[in-house]
Amino acid sequence: MTEEILVNVTPRETRVAVVENGMLQELHIERGWSRGVVGNIYKGKVQRVMPGMQAAFVEIGLDRAAFLHANDIQRAQPVRDDGAADAFPVPAPVPLITELLREGQDIVVQVVKDPIGSKGARLTTQISIPSRYLVLLPQSRVVGVSARIEDEGERARLKGLVTELAIPVGSPGYIVRTNAEGQPAEALAEDVAYLGRAWALVERQVRDAAVGSCVYEDLSLPMRAVRDLMRRDVEKVKVDSRETCERLRAFAAQYMPALGPAEAGLAEKIEHYGGARPVFDLYGVEDEIKRALEKEVPLKSGGYLVIDQTEAMTTVDVNTGSFLGQRNLEETVYRTNLEAAQAVARQLRLRNLGGIIIIDFIDMHDAEHRRQVLRTLEKSLARDHAKTTVYDFSPLGLVEMTRKRTVESLERQLCEPCHECGGRGMLKTAETVTYEIFREITRAVRQFEAARLLVIASPKVVARITDEESATVVELEEFLGKSIRFQADTQYLQEQFDVVLL
Structure with a gap:
């Protein structure tokens, strides 16, 4: 299977496509004005505690307060007599939210789900910071290995290496990512050092930052794509921005070295695409997006x-x-x-x-x-x-x-509800709207005095009334004793109309 990653960069939008055997499999989009916040760490303040929901709303500086459930609040791990944390503690009952939080309390939280629709972001206090091969768990002491690494010998080797690197008492926990399979001790040691520096910076920021501030921001989309999507079986990463390409090559050279002299580093797979034809057009990605x-x-x-x-x-x-x-x-x-x-x-x-x-x-x-x-x-x-x-x-x-x-x-990132049907996907027929207008005319005449009426509606509805329903209009005028005039307005949608008393 051949796999390539395409990076399209424009001033306000970056798109990353994963193409396998010539077919688009994944598309990631980041826009300057609406960059996602998943992975970001904030110094927040508890705005409201809701015992009935076992949750709280936390102010973190976004448009809407974020949601934090009691299950997502870090609690102390059981510690054995030898001072080590139990790797598989017996799950304890979740305490009441009122025992965990109080209104006005400062709290460090991480976003695990972006705001979606009318819902605010979802939070956790169980902080984690990812790198190329590891995920740092600052509040844990457990070393775990991704379930996608199935070879038992490799799992034991990786767990032993990371445990050895995390020997100091009170050292944080780690999860070994799938990308770590086959990596040497030196590569894992570099990740441990990088994560240690990142967490030290977060701790300093938490002490000094104001409430509602972001104290850790995840990498930009191109960097995340290289970190999370780029595996050894990826043939090429093609970037249509020379500046972004150089940044990605430097990032890969620092964090993704070659396994040995016989193997090229991943940085060498990143290349600048300078063709006249847009890179997404070359691979048919734009057409696939339309179909999606x-x-x-x-x-x-x-x-x-x-x-x-x-x-x-x-x-x-x-x-x-x-x-x-x-x-x-x-x-x-x-x-x-x-x-x-x-x-x-x-x-x-x-x-x-x-x-x-x-x-x-x-x-x-x-x-x-x-x-x-x-x-x-x-x-x-x-x-x-x-x-x-x-x-x-x-x-x-x-x-x-x-x-x-x-x-x-993808649909909700790129589209919005139809302004005509409001997202229902269906419109009332011109016939249905016609009969609604007749009912509204009758209702208006019974409530208010008027010599004549003017109905303004969409051209399609007015055309139907004056053509197919002309006899009905005559009967209605005789019954009400009022003159009714119809006016088509192209600004009116099919379901919109106004009955004006004159």
Whole structure:
């Protein structure tokens, strides 16, 4: 599998695309005026404690107060007789929020979820700072290893190295990231030193900063992309800004050295793209972005997906479409569902859809077919950086799954609700609006005195009234004893109208 990372930089927007085998898999966007705050650490103040919700609102300097639940508040770890923290403490009951926080209290918090829609940011006091190979846990003493590193020997080696580097009493805890697999002790030691300096800076900032100040800000999008997305199997990172390219090469040279003389460092894979054709156009990324904003996703077989994102969940419906198959109905359905499982995994990652996701595969009677479709979905999700959990087919034949959501979906980053339908996706027909106007005319005449009436509405509605409903208008004028005039205004949307008494 060939994988490339494309970085497109403009003065107010930066976009990073992950392309695998020529197909866009992920898109990350950062705009100067709306940069995400996930990972940032703030010195905040408790604004309001809500015992009924076991939570509190904390002022951290954003437009809306942020949300902190009792489960996300760091508490003291059990300590054994030998002075070490228990690596697997027995979960203690969560204390009441009123025992943990009080209104007006200063508190150091980290954002774990950006403000989404009408909801404020989600916070935690369980601080973590990531580097290339490790995640620092300043308030913990546990050393853990990513579950994605499956080789037991490698897990033991990495845990032993990091534990040895963190020998001093009272040293913080660490999580060993997937990227650390195969890395030498020197690379891990550099990360430990870097994280130590970063945390010391945060502690100084906390002492000196005012409430509502950001005391630690995560790296910019291009830097995060190199840190989190760039693996040894990435062939190239193409950057269309020479200045950004040089910064990324310097960053990679410092934090991602070569494993040995025979291997090139990751910095050498970062190259400046100076072609006349935009880099996203060259790889077809712009066209893929347009398609990722549509509800329907065509499948190569002739089937298609229909993806609907709502406030509560995302639903994916699988249809055979024009795919007729060659054997029988069950085989046709099975082949369509297998293709759909791979397409769903890619679309979730590309559109950055999170939360609860319901997939309505086409009904299959064969239990083995259902197992294979589920296995294909899980395998296709394996390269997804976001945490996913997939459940078995429900009695109704639906697959329920969750995908961790930390930022807005692609659609909500790039689009806004339709100004005409308000995001419903549907408009009242001209006929419906016509009858609403007739009812409003009757209501207005009964309430107020007027010699005549003027109705202002959209051209389509007025055209329908004066054409198809002209006889109804005459009858209404005779019944009310009033003259009614209709005026078309292009500024009016289809559902808008005004009845003016003259």
